[in-house]
Every structure is written in structure tokens, then in C-alpha cells.
Amino acid sequence: MNAEKFVAPTMKEALAKVKRTLGEDAIILKSEKVKAGGLNFLRHDLIEVTAARPEDVQDSILTGPDFAETFESTMTRQQDQELPPRPRFEIALLKDEIKNLRDELLIIGNRIKHNKLPDMPQELARFCETIGESGVDKTLAIDMVQEALIQLGPQELISAEAVEGYLLRKLSQVMRPAPAVEIRRKAPYKIALIGPPGAGKTTTLEKLATDPVAYGRRKVGLISLDTNRMAAIEQLKTYARIAGTLLEVVYQPDQAQIALSRLANCEIILVDSAGISPQDNERLSSLKQFIDALDPDEIHLVLNSTIRDEELRLACEKFREISVSHLTFTRLDESLRRGYLLNIAGAAQKPVAWLGTGQNFTGNIERFKPELLRTWILHSPQNDTANRQIGMPTSPIS
Ligand SMILES: Nc1nc2c(ncn2[C@@H]2O[C@H](COP(=O)(O)OP(=O)(O)OP(=O)(O)O)[C@@H](O)[C@H]2O)c(=O)[nH]1
Ligand SMILES: [Mg+2]
Structure with a gap:
């Protein structure tokens, strides 16, 4: 089999090289990140794509399990010329994209751990800081914010209301209100x-x-x-x-x-x-x-x-x-x-x-009501000092 390797800084560029050299029907056999030297591996990684012309790989496809998926797509196209060709390049691009996203999530997670707040959505960063200031245990605060980052969608993450609602639900799972007493008739x-x-x-x-x-x-x-x-x-x-x-x-x-x-x-x-x-x-x-x-x-x-x-x-x-x-x-x-x-x-x-x-x-x-956690934890504790200064002895916690 005549497989060739194509190296480029991004998957898109590597695939463009494959197309230019082997044509539109080229089959992607493998893609992986390769090190290009230097200490910062994220910046200097290159993409290496191994590809071949369809006629060069058919025998291998029939016997090699690694090529089963590619073979299926090739055969389907040959049998039914009416169907649009399977978007082989797009699939490869998508796979690469998902891999990159996963890498980025890991980096974001690590950055939160090290308190590099500017990399977080603004609303989440603000709440992370306020939760910490309120006295909540740092690990508990970080876990909650990280979970919000994973659970909330992109639109929710930039909405103060959505982020606050999510965090409030999480906080009230930790500090739960006791149900009111049901007075029994028979015994005190x-x-x-x-x-x-x-x-x-x-x-x-x-x-x-x-x-x-x-x-x-x-x-x-x-x-x-x-x-x-x-x-x-x-x-x-x-x-x-x-x-x-x-x-x-x-x-x-x-x-x-x-x-x-x-x-x-x-x-x-x-x-x-x-x-x-x-x-x-x-x-x-x-x-x-x-x-x-x-x-x-x-x-x-x-x-x-x-x-x-x-x-x-x-x-x-x-x-x-x-x-x-x-x-x-x-x-x-x-x-x-x-x-x-x-x-x-x-x-x-x-x-x-x-x-x-x-x-x-x-x-x-x-x-105790969970709504109190909004003022206790999600909003600036400075409010409390202000309340005391203006004298609010009977409603200090609302
Ligand atoms: N500001 C304020 N003072 C309180 C509150 N609850 C209790 N106190 C005061 O705290 C002090 C001690 O309250 P007690 O009810 O005697 O405490 P205790 O737990 O029964 O004390 P022992 O029986 O000695 O263990 C008293 O001066 C109370 O007035 C409160 O919610 N706010
Ligand atoms: Mg007492």
C-alpha cells in the first residue's frame, strides 16, 4: 500500500495538502498530533495525516480492522453513485475539533483551579470571587463553578441570572432547609x-x-x-x-x-x-x-x-x-x-x-430559606456592613 504522510500546523491545512496531492477521493488512514520541538507543546504541535489513494488501500481495507470504516464509506459510494459522497474530510475535521475542545476544557479546568479567573466567562468569574469572599470553602466553591462551566450552555454562561440561578440551586443542595414541623394530635x-x-x-x-x-x-x-x-x-x-x-x-x-x-x-x-x-x-x-x-x-x-x-x-x-x-x-x-x-x-x-x-x-x-444564600453568598458581603451602619436590627439577614 502506498500511504503518504502530510504534516501541517492545523488539520485543515493538512487535509488541503492531502487533497492537492492525492485528490478528492483520498482516504484518511490516520491523523495524530506530532511534536515539533520546544517546551510549550500546545503551541508547537503539528498535525500529521496519513492518507492514500482509494485504489492503493482496497486490499488493506478488506483485511485490516482499522480501515473498516473507510472501506464501508468507499464501497457505499461505489455501489450507489446517486448518493452524495460521504463527507470524509468533514468527519475528520469534526473529530479533530472535538479533540481540541476536550483539550481546551481541561486547560480551563486547570486554570480555574489555579485561580486564573480572566479565562472564565465574566459572570462565572464574578460569582467565583464573591463565593470565595463570603467564607465558603475554596474547594467547594471551585467544584461548583467548574460544574457550572460544564453544565451550563454558552448563552447561560454569559447570563448573570442563569449563572446565579444555577449556583443558588447548588448551594441550597449543600445547605438544605428543614421542613416545617407537622403537629400531631396524639402525642407532643x-x-x-x-x-x-x-x-x-x-x-x-x-x-x-x-x-x-x-x-x-x-x-x-x-x-x-x-x-x-x-x-x-x-x-x-x-x-x-x-x-x-x-x-x-x-x-x-x-x-x-x-x-x-x-x-x-x-x-x-x-x-x-x-x-x-x-x-x-x-x-x-x-x-x-x-x-x-x-x-x-x-x-x-x-x-x-x-x-x-x-x-x-x-x-x-x-x-x-x-x-x-x-x-x-x-x-x-x-x-x-x-x-x-x-x-x-x-x-x-x-x-x-x-x-x-x-x-x-x-x-x-x-x-432558614435557601433564598437567603443569594444575599449571604452570591452578593457582596460588604452589603452586610452597610446594613448594620444604617441600622437594620430586625431584618439583618434578608
Ligand atoms: N445578638 C444576639 N444575641 C443572642 C442571640 N441568641 C442568643 N443571644 C445572646 O447570647 C447570650 C447567650 O445566650 P443563651 O441563650 O443564654 O445561651 P445558652 O446556649 O443557653 O448558654 P448556656 O446555657 O450557658 O450554655 C445571651 O446574652 C443572649 O441574649 C442572637 O440571635 N443574637
Ligand atoms: Mg442556657
């Missing part, structure tokens, strides 16, 4: 609040029991497990007296059933617990016994959103042994970088229920 629905010292457990419990956006309109009963400090019991007793709410104090796990039976007519039972340092394994095990005895429907790990990412992560890890079902964040009115909360929700893999936004019993608690 039990919610326990646990967490590190000073996280805002008691305040959150008082807000949940008082605010109509939570359970303020329901018949609520309280249980306190925080029996180490007299001041803690007194604080809750005072609240219960003023709010007209039943309160039971449980000193030992075996008293849990008695307390529950006394509150059997309530629709909701809220359980307060003593703050426990994530390092204190002994007290964590003791709390677990109380919680097991009460068997709550929901166990909320209450976390102060102003403390550092790594401390929040540690709390999530240590409180895991008490079968946390939800996360509830406090002090949103004081936190600047709310992207951290997404990292915590992602690490804990638990839905987020409530957000504390101030010290008042009413108007300072709300359910």
Missing part, C-alpha cells in the same frame, strides 16, 4: 436544643416558645436539663411564669418519663440543655443518656454563627454522637461572613432549621 412533638456553652440554646428556646412564626400560637411545654447552675433554672422558671408555660426540670434520665407525662397535653415540648464544651466527652455521654430517655423528634445542634469555622466544625463532629438531626444558628445579626455556615451545613450534612437574629423573644427568629 419534642424538640431538644443542645450545643456548646453560650451558643444561644435557652434564648432560642424562649423565642421558639413565644414567637408566632415558630410555636408561639401552640400549646408549648418546656423541659430543662440544665440543672448544674441555679441561675439557669431560675432564668427558665422566670420565663415560664411570665409566658404562662409549663416547665419541668429533669435531674436524672429516669425522671424523663414523668416529665413527659406531665406535659402530655402539650402540642410541642421544647427541651433546654446545659452548654457542653465539644472537648468534654464525659458530659457529652451524660447528655446523651438524658436525650435518649426523652427520645426527641428533632435534636437541634445550636451554634453561634460568629465563632470560627474550625470551632463550629469541631462542635458538629463531637455532638454527632447525640444523633443531631438539625442545625440552628444564632447571632446572625452579628455575623459578617455567612458563607462559613454553608461549610458547616455541608460537613454536618444536616438540614438547617432556625436562625436567631437578635436578643428579643419575638421578631428575632426565622426559618
Whole structure:
């Protein structure tokens, strides 16, 4: 077989050479990139096309599996001259084009990894930067942006709305909202609040029991497990007296059933617990016994959103042994970088229920909604500083 090799900087030029030398019916046997020296292989690669005249390759086609496709196209043309010739050159060009696209995607992916933002579509680059600034874990942000690059079409990638919508959906898969409680008629629905010292457990419990956006309109009963400090019991007793709410104090796990039976007519039972340092394994095990005895429907790990990412992560890890079902964040009115909360929700893999936004019993608690991620993460965190400066104490997170 008389095959010839044609080398050119691009596939198009190589094929033009093939046509000139071997004619329109030439058969492409192989095309590949060959190195032309130099360090930057992308710039200096050449295309080498191996081709032959049809009459020179027929025997090889019949026996060589590599040539089966080319043979089929040649035979089809010979049998039916009416059909337009198969666009052999175009197919070769397309294959080359697809290969180049794949190479380019890899390069773009690597560039994002190294933060060479100018190579990304403008909208995506902007969001990549804002997500990073909000405190979201860098790897998580890069993964999301890379996925957007692959999933979104060219038109969507240049539309701020489409990119924002896509990223918002992705973010809300990591930080999921907890579904609202379905109040049962027969037995009270039990919610326990646990967490590190000073996280805002008691305040959150008082807000949940008082605010109509939570359970303020329901018949609520309280249980306190925080029996180490007299001041803690007194604080809750005072609240219960003023709010007209039943309160039971449980000193030992075996008293849990008695307390529950006394509150059997309530629709909701809220359980307060003593703050426990994530390092204190002994007290964590003791709390677990109380919680097991009460068997709550929901166990909320209450976390102060102003403390550092790594401390929040540690709390999530240590409180895991008490079968946390939800996360509830406090002090949103004081936190600047709310992207951290997404990292915590992602690490804990638990839905987020409530957000504390101030010290008042009413108007300072709300359910977490995915739309909040738009202002927390996709738009400049500088907005928060501006809000505080112009004094927006009751709606700092919207
Ligand atoms: N600004 C603000 N302060 C809050 C919020 N939630 C709680 N606090 C304050 O945080 C402090 C501690 O709140 P507590 O409810 O006593 O915290 P705790 O987790 O019960 O504390 P321990 O029982 O000691 O573990 C109090 O001064 C609360 O007023 C909030 O959402 N925003
Ligand atoms: Mg407390």
C-alpha cells in the first residue's frame, strides 16, 4: 500500500495538502498530533495525516480492522453513485475539533483551579470571587463553578441570572432547609436544643416558645436539663411564669418519663440543655443518656454563627454522637461572613432549621430559606456592613 504522510500546523491545512496531492477521493488512514520541538507543546504541535489513494488501500481495507470504516464509506459510494459522497474530510475535521475542545476544557479546568479567573466567562468569574469572599470553602466553591462551566450552555454562561440561578440551586443542595414541623394530635412533638456553652440554646428556646412564626400560637411545654447552675433554672422558671408555660426540670434520665407525662397535653415540648464544651466527652455521654430517655423528634445542634469555622466544625463532629438531626444558628445579626455556615451545613450534612437574629423573644427568629444564600453568598458581603451602619436590627439577614 502506498500511504503518504502530510504534516501541517492545523488539520485543515493538512487535509488541503492531502487533497492537492492525492485528490478528492483520498482516504484518511490516520491523523495524530506530532511534536515539533520546544517546551510549550500546545503551541508547537503539528498535525500529521496519513492518507492514500482509494485504489492503493482496497486490499488493506478488506483485511485490516482499522480501515473498516473507510472501506464501508468507499464501497457505499461505489455501489450507489446517486448518493452524495460521504463527507470524509468533514468527519475528520469534526473529530479533530472535538479533540481540541476536550483539550481546551481541561486547560480551563486547570486554570480555574489555579485561580486564573480572566479565562472564565465574566459572570462565572464574578460569582467565583464573591463565593470565595463570603467564607465558603475554596474547594467547594471551585467544584461548583467548574460544574457550572460544564453544565451550563454558552448563552447561560454569559447570563448573570442563569449563572446565579444555577449556583443558588447548588448551594441550597449543600445547605438544605428543614421542613416545617407537622403537629400531631396524639402525642407532643419534642424538640431538644443542645450545643456548646453560650451558643444561644435557652434564648432560642424562649423565642421558639413565644414567637408566632415558630410555636408561639401552640400549646408549648418546656423541659430543662440544665440543672448544674441555679441561675439557669431560675432564668427558665422566670420565663415560664411570665409566658404562662409549663416547665419541668429533669435531674436524672429516669425522671424523663414523668416529665413527659406531665406535659402530655402539650402540642410541642421544647427541651433546654446545659452548654457542653465539644472537648468534654464525659458530659457529652451524660447528655446523651438524658436525650435518649426523652427520645426527641428533632435534636437541634445550636451554634453561634460568629465563632470560627474550625470551632463550629469541631462542635458538629463531637455532638454527632447525640444523633443531631438539625442545625440552628444564632447571632446572625452579628455575623459578617455567612458563607462559613454553608461549610458547616455541608460537613454536618444536616438540614438547617432556625436562625436567631437578635436578643428579643419575638421578631428575632426565622426559618432558614435557601433564598437567603443569594444575599449571604452570591452578593457582596460588604452589603452586610452597610446594613448594620444604617441600622437594620430586625431584618439583618434578608
Ligand atoms: N445578638 C444576639 N444575641 C443572642 C442571640 N441568641 C442568643 N443571644 C445572646 O447570647 C447570650 C447567650 O445566650 P443563651 O441563650 O443564654 O445561651 P445558652 O446556649 O443557653 O448558654 P448556656 O446555657 O450557658 O450554655 C445571651 O446574652 C443572649 O441574649 C442572637 O440571635 N443574637
Ligand atoms: Mg442556657
